[in-house]
Ligand code: B12
């Protein structure tokens with residue numbers, strides 16, 4: 001069964017795939033898989049290599065490549081979930097690449113329903129590096145993950161046992177927000193301010209300022225770069241302005 005799924009997934013253009021039994025998924029901060037899908041037995045994790053757009057000094061080009069990849073991964077993941085249901089007699093639920101997720105003041109550390117990094121580790125697709133990202137043994141650190149939860153019994157693939165991080169510290173030094181200074185922990189607030197400058201904190205700040213302003217001042221606020229960029233981030237998804245920890249890591253794998 002694993003071979004059948006693997007072949008279908010590679011035919012869709014994925015870069016790698018791994019399988020993890022739900023019992024081998026261990027993400028202490030995240031909800032238990034059973035709370036999302038009580039009958040789930042396995043997680044099918046796919047891996048996609050990010051292309052060179054993330055090296056562009058233009059945030060538009062970098063983020064546009066990410067949007068293209070997001071579209072491709074979403075469609076591919078959905079096709080795999082459909083294949084599991086239609087051709088393998090299974091039930092399947094696709095897990096989002098990033099969003100939608102529960103965004104609320106009650107979830108300040110932005111914990112998603114499924115931690116795709118922990119799922120990738122459980123499925124033998126890599127190990128955590130100093131940047132808290134998962135490094136793939138053949139593709140390096142510039143990879144994104146997707147997953148499908150299924151009731152098929154699929155044994156876990158062997159885990160990567162080699163430490164792929166060289167401890168060079170380049171990621172830590174490259175982070176413009178100093179968000180990686182504490183080992184094993186990304187400072188979410190610091191990262192967000194730099195990597196998503198037109199995200200939620202900007203929107204809240206904007207409307208807080210809006211209150212108590214005169215009509216003339218409000219007009220000025222609407223005709224500002226902040227408002228235009230926040231509009232674009234919200235409606236088009238022009239979200240990330242920083243890929244530094246991701247693209248500075250010299251572990252590029254042998255597929256680069
Ligand atoms: C919310 C989110 C964020 C939040 C962070 C929230 C957080 N606390 O993790 C913010 C906005 C800051 C963020 C930033 C980025 N993200 Co993000 N993010 C997510 C998302 C949607 C959920 C993550 C989550 O649930 N975290 C909460 C829990 C699981 O984290 P945790 O248990 O506390 O683990 C943390 C540490 O303890 C440490 N850790 C845990 N176990 C271990 C073990 C070892 C040995 C080590 C060293 C560390 C370590 O890693 C975590 C980092 O804080 C995932 C997609 C998904 N559904 O998984 C993508 C995801 C993690 N993001 C990703 C990426 C690429 C980024 C960015 C590079 C942004 C960009 N431009 O693309 C930065 C990188 C920041 C960094 N170096 O950590 C990729 C990572 C791919 C990879 N190769 O690992 C993911 C998996 C998206 C995907 N579908 O591929 N992200």
Ligand code: SF4
Nearest residue numbers: 175177191242244245
């Ligand atoms: S995405 Fe940018 S700001 Fe966030 S941790 Fe990575 S390098 Fe730092």
Ligand code: SF4
Nearest residue numbers: 129165166169171249
């Ligand atoms: S940049 Fe260096 S320290 Fe950071 S994850 Fe990559 S290899 Fe490890």
